[in-house]
Amino acid sequence: DAKTTQPNSMESNEEEPVHLPCNHSTISGTDYIHWYRQLPSQGPEYVIHGLTSNVNNRMASLAIAEDRKSSTLILHRATLRDAAVYYCIPGGGKLIFGQGTELSVKP
Amino acid sequence: DAGVIQSPRHEVTEMGQEVTLRCKPISGHDYLFWYRQTMMRGLELLIYFNNNVPIDDSGMPEDRFSAKMPNASFSTLKIQPSEPRDSAVYFCASSLSKPWSGARKTFGAGSRLTVL
Numbered sequence: 001d002a003k004t005t006q007p008n009s010m011e012s013n014e015e016e017p018v019h020l021p022c023n024h025s026t027i028s029g030t031d032y033i034h035w036y037r038q039l040p041s042q043g044p045e046y047v048i049h050g051l052t053s054n055v056n057n058r059m060a061s062l063a064i065a066e067d068r069k070s071s072t073l074i075l076h077r078a079t080l081r082d083a084a085v086y087y088c089i090p091g092g093g094k095l096i097f098g099q100g101t102e103l104s105v106k107p
Numbered sequence: 108d109a110g111v112i113q114s115p116r117h118e119v120t121e122m123g124q125e126v127t128l129r130c131k132p133i134s135g136h137d138y139l140f141w142y143r144q145t146m147m148r149g150l151e152l153l154i155y156f157n158n159n160v161p162i163d164d165s166g167m168p169e170d171r172f173s174a175k176m177p178n179a180s181f182s183t184l185k186i187q188p189s190e191p192r193d194s195a196v197y198f199c200a201s202s203l204s205k206p207w208s209g210a211r212k213t214f215g216a217g218s219r220l221t222v223l
Contacts, residue, residue: 032207043111
């Protein structure tokens with residue numbers, strides 16, 4: 001499985017966009033890039049995934065670099081409910097969770 | 108769709124006792140995963156099943172841990188005998204097909220185990 005590097009923590013203001021970066025320089029050509037998040041005291045939940053093209057869904061957008069060695073999860077307008085740990089997971093194996101980025105949102 | 112259902116939500120037991128955690132995956136999902144989460148080690152994959160067959164149990168800590176999936180709608184994770192270091196939140200997840208090919212995993216709410 002590809003190794004990932006994410007900031008340990010990030011802060012955002014409510015109603016502002018948030019860009020969560022992830023480096024996965026050892027990703028293989030067939031690995032999807034998955035993002036999950038874990039809200040306090042809950043199980044992880046799926047956010048978005050992509051392979052090569054940028055992806056949008058109702059929760060977020062995923063921007064994938066052309067060389068696929070990095071990606072960015074974009075929350076367009078952060079809310080207090082978006083405070084969570086966000087995991088970037090290049091798949092190809094068993095979807096191993098790293099340490100993730102803890103996002104805090106200030107009112 | 109009730110999602111992935113785990114029981115019990117909380118379990119407190121004494122060292123040496125047997126613990127059984129249960130999971131009901133989403134109907135129709137072919138893959139089932141057991142994870143353990145602690146502050147020190149984060150989320151660790153313990154074992155996963157495909158069509159009720161264990162595929163990879165390399166994450167199971169030791170022989171005290173065992174997992175079974177007797178049918179498509181039920182799985183158990185058993186710890187016998189339990190030890191204080193087994194205290195953690197145990198998550199079950201299921202997916203319709205291979206998560207590494209894009210299928211999303213749905214996680215249960217977790218079972219918080221405390222071994223005294």
